[in-house]
Amino acid sequence: MTDSEAISNGRHGRPHAPRGAGIELVDLHYSVKGRKILSGLQLSIPHGKITAVMGPSGTGKTTLLRLMTGQVHPDRGRVLVENQNLAGLSARDLYRVRRHMGFLFQQSALFSDLTVFENVAFALREHTDLPEALVRIIVLTKLHAVGLRGAGDLLPGELSGGMARRVALARAIVLDPSILFCDEPFVGLDPISCGVVLRLLKVLNEALGMSIVVVSHDVHEAQALAHNNLIVIDGRVAAYGTPRELRDHPAAGVQQFLHGSADGPVPYHYPATDYYQQLVGRDIRLAIGFPRSTSKRG
Numbered sequence: 308m309t310d311s312e313a314i315s316n317g318r319h320g321r322p323h324a325p326r327g328a329g330i331e332l333v334d335l336h337y338s339v340k341g342r343k344i345l346s347g348l349q350l351s352i353p354h355g356k357i358t359a360v361m362g363p364s365g366t367g368k369t370t371l372l373r374l375m376t377g378q379v380h381p382d383r384g385r386v387l388v389e390n391q392n393l394a395g396l397s398a399r400d401l402y403r404v405r406r407h408m409g410f411l412f413q414q415s416a417l418f419s420d421l422t423v424f425e426n427v428a429f430a431l432r433e434h435t436d437l438p439e440a441l442v443r444i445i446v447l448t449k450l451h452a453v454g455l456r457g458a459g460d461l462l463p464g465e466l467s468g469g470m471a472r473r474v475a476l477a478r479a480i481v482l483d484p485s486i487l488f489c490d491e492p493f494v495g496l497d498p499i500s501c502g503v504v505l506r507l508l509k510v511l512n513e514a515l516g517m518s519i520v521v522v523s524h525d526v527h528e529a530q531a532l533a534h535n536n537l538i539v540i541d542g543r544v545a546a547y548g549t550p551r552e553l554r555d556h557p558a559a560g561v562q563q564f565l566h567g568s569a570d571g572p573v574p575y576h577y578p579a580t581d582y583y584q585q586l587v588g589r590d591i592r593l594a595i596g597f598p599r600s601t602s603k604r605g
């Protein structure tokens with residue numbers, strides 16, 4: 308059996324994703340609790356490709372995945388998945404669209420009281436009427452693909468962080484989605500597991516035509532994996548292109564991010580009030596008795 312046959316649900320390498328327009332992000336604006344996260348983000352993510360989303364921590368990468376999967380909707384602008392505006396869909400139609408999406412969340416989010424096997428089987432039981440024997444075979448092939456076929460009886464609490472990531476990936480691909488969204492799939496993985504997951508994502512893309520959007524902090528892994536890289540800074544697309552195009556990108560912020568330098572236009576700190584003012588602010592002044600009270604007591 309080839310890799311692709313082993314990890315697809317018997318579709319034998321034929322692309323099953325609808326051929327189409329991919330994902331269009333049109334002038335996306337999104338705020339949380341009055342704080343602007345995305346401000347006019349604009350991008351076309353092609354169908355059938357691997358797209359890596361990178362950017363500083365807190366820049367809105369996970370938020371962007373949540374918008375692309377219809378978990379939240381933009382304040383302004385549109386998210387079009389295969390030409391369908393997610394915000395305009397009924398709950399039922401959105402559910403249908405999301406049925407073709409796989410998600411690997413940043414926190415693996417496994418059901419803590421279900422075994423590894425049952426976690427992976429969950430979506431199959433929820434969305435299909437497949438007989439138990441087939442469910443078992445599909446789950447075993449997915450677990451085998453991530454190297455955890457032997458861990459089916461363990462509970463999530465008995466897994467290491469890296470094992471939990473791999474179970475979450477097996478769960479994300481169990482329905483052979485057309486589009487797979489992975490939020491930090493390499494976090495906590497040792498180099499061997501990392502290589503296995505990289506290869507798995509490539510096989511899913513090349514053999515099954517699966518579109519993959521992967522958020523990664525690891526610039527080298529992302530560039531090794533993706534056809535296109537997106538760098539989000541300040542709620543906008545700072546750069547988008549092939550790894551080579553990004554290497555030669557003129558923007559200082561893009562180069563700062565790619566080289567991991569502390570100095571540059573991209574701030575490291577979460578927005579805060581003035582440091583000095585906060586340090587010597589009201590509480591400290593009170594603690595050291597400054598300024599001395601001029602009021603006369605008793």
Ligand SMILES: Nc1ncnc2c1ncn2[C@@H]1O[C@H](COP(=O)(O)OP(=O)(O)OP(=O)(O)O)[C@@H](O)[C@H]1O
Nearest residue numbers: 339340344362363364365366367368369370371413
């Ligand atoms: N539910 C929420 N309530 C309040 N603020 C939120 C919420 N979700 C996200 N944010 C804020 O939105 C911003 C973007 O968060 P997001 O999780 O998308 O960042 P990220 O780019 O994925 O970061 P990281 O690389 O650390 O995972 C952050 O400043 C975060 O504090």
Ligand SMILES: [Mg+2]
Nearest residue numbers: 368369370413
């Ligand atoms: Mg995130």
